[in-house]
Amino acid sequence: MHKPDFEHALQDKLAQLDKQKQPERDLWPGIELALVKQEDQARNVHDLSDKKVRVNDNSRYWGRAVALAAAVAIIALVSWKGVLPNDDMISGEELVAALSAQHEEQKNALLVQFEGKNALTNNWQQQLAELDSAAEAIKKALLNEPDNMALLKMLQSVHQQQINLIERVHSPKWSQI
Amino acid sequence: MTNSGFFFAALNLCRLTCDLFYNLANEDKRLTEYSNIVAAEHKFATDDERQLLLAVKNGNRQAYHQLYHQYIGQVYALCYRLTGDKSLAEDASQEVFIQLWRKIGDYSEQSKFSTWLHTVTSHITISYIRKQRGWVQRMFNIENSSAVNNIAEPSAGEVDIEKYVLRLPERARIVFVLHAIEGYRHEEIAQMTNMAIGTSKAQFHRAKQLLEEWMGYA
Numbered sequence: 001m002h003k004p005d006f007e008h009a010l011q012d013k014l015a016q017l018d019k020q021k022q023p024e025r026d027l028w029p030g031i032e033l034a035l036v037k038q039e040d041q042a043r044n045v046h047d048l049s050d051k052k053v054r055v056n057d058n059s060r061y062w063g064r065a066v067a068l069a070a071a072v073a074i075i076a077l078v079s080w081k082g083v084l085p086n087d088d089m090i091s092g093e094e095l096v097a098a099l100s101a102q103h104e105e106q107k108n109a110l111l112v113q114f115e116g117k118n119a120l121t122n123n124w125q126q127q128l129a130e131l132d133s134a135a136e137a138i139k140k141a142l143l144n145e146p147d148n149m150a151l152l153k154m155l156q157s158v159h160q161q162q163i164n165l166i167e168r169v170h171s172p173k174w175s176q177i
Numbered sequence: 178m179t180n181s182g183f184f185f186a187a188l189n190l191c192r193l194t195c196d197l198f199y200n201l202a203n204e205d206k207r208l209t210e211y212s213n214i215v216a217a218e219h220k221f222a223t224d225d226e227r228q229l230l231l232a233v234k235n236g237n238r239q240a241y242h243q244l245y246h247q248y249i250g251q252v253y254a255l256c257y258r259l260t261g262d263k264s265l266a267e268d269a270s271q272e273v274f275i276q277l278w279r280k281i282g283d284y285s286e287q288s289k290f291s292t293w294l295h296t297v298t299s300h301i302t303i304s305y306i307r308k309q310r311g312w313v314q315r316m317f318n319i320e321n322s323s324a325v326n327n328i329a330e331p332s333a334g335e336v337d338i339e340k341y342v343l344r345l346p347e348r349a350r351i352v353f354v355l356h357a358i359e360g361y362r363h364e365e366i367a368q369m370t371n372m373a374i375g376t377s378k379a380q381f382h383r384a385k386q387l388l389e390e391w392m393g394y395a
Binding site: 006010017018019023024025027028030035038 | 238241242253254267270274278279385392394
């Protein structure tokens with residue numbers, strides 16, 4: 001058969017292709033879950049920027065309040081660093097040390113709070129240790145570039161992930177979805 | 178032919194000409210009416226869609242669910258052809274609708290929503306494939322595998338073009354789907370996929386060669 005036959009046959013076949021195809025499973029629940037998560041994150045950021053941190057006595061919200069307080073403290077520290085005159089400026093190393101100390105305090109408080117309670121996964125402590133290693137690697141990088149804001153944010157993010165991890169593995173199963 | 182015969186023949190010719198003009202005029206009228214109906218339907222559909230899009234832009238999740246139902250078929254079909262895999266296509270479709278919720282404010286109504294959504298879907302899916310390819314290619318060098326060229330036997334009966342397109346090597350498939358099925362130009366494809374225009378053309382040629390072989394024309 002000749003090339004023009006193929007071109008013609010190909011065009012015919014392509015014209016017959018369906019423009020629509022339905023997936024075999026309903027994809028909406030996954031999409032909706034992701035949207036809810038996104039909105040929660042956006043709300044947290046918004047709350048922070050407005051400095052409207054509301055601490056709830058309920059232990060379910062306690063961890064989140066701690067995380068928000070940590071973020072506010074970081075903002076305050078960074079702002080303070082910007083406002084202080086040069087000779088009194090807190091150095092990058094001191095800032096990292098202050099952040100780490102505060103995070104350790106929060107983390108330990110949470111670990112004490114959940115001590116003895118059943119965790120949802122068995123390897124959460126291993127995950128926590130991996131995040132610790134990540135934080136250490138960032139701190140090492142910060143030694144070379146103490147004023148690198150991207151690294152500071154990264155460190156803050158790792159700290160936040162640790163807090164979230166501890167909270168999630170200890171929250172009751174019914175609140176997971 | 179007698180005079181009267183000629184007269185009747187001329188009369189018949191006149192009648193036929195009149196009928197023809199009458200029919201043509203009516204056909205023209207019918208066509209105008211039909212195009213008015215189509216235009217009206219299109220306008221109503223656009224108005225409905227505009228309302229729906231406005232609700233979605235205002236953060237109405239139910240409206241977004243409705244929009245999802247309306248367009249999931251279109252989005253999934255494109256994702257499926259680009260990824261060549263059901264599971265990846267499902268994930269990519271979800272990614273499209275997750276990102277669309279944030280991006281929908283960018284839609285300026287300068288083109289049809291479905292056209293704009295097509296572009297968004299193509300971009301997100303290609304980016305998704307690139308992320309997936311990162312680790313997959315480290316594991317298996319699929320593109321350079323010789324198996325890819327022998328993957329389909331030439332057709333003996335009815336040709337299922339969809340099946341053959343899905344079997345194309347990844348880059349050839351993406352270029353073929355975007356160019357031959359979706360109508361993108363090679364310049365646009367090059368921009369979307371970060372490949373040279375010449376590479377896009379070469380991949381398209383490769384895709385066609387493989388299809389020609391598999392369809393039994395080579």
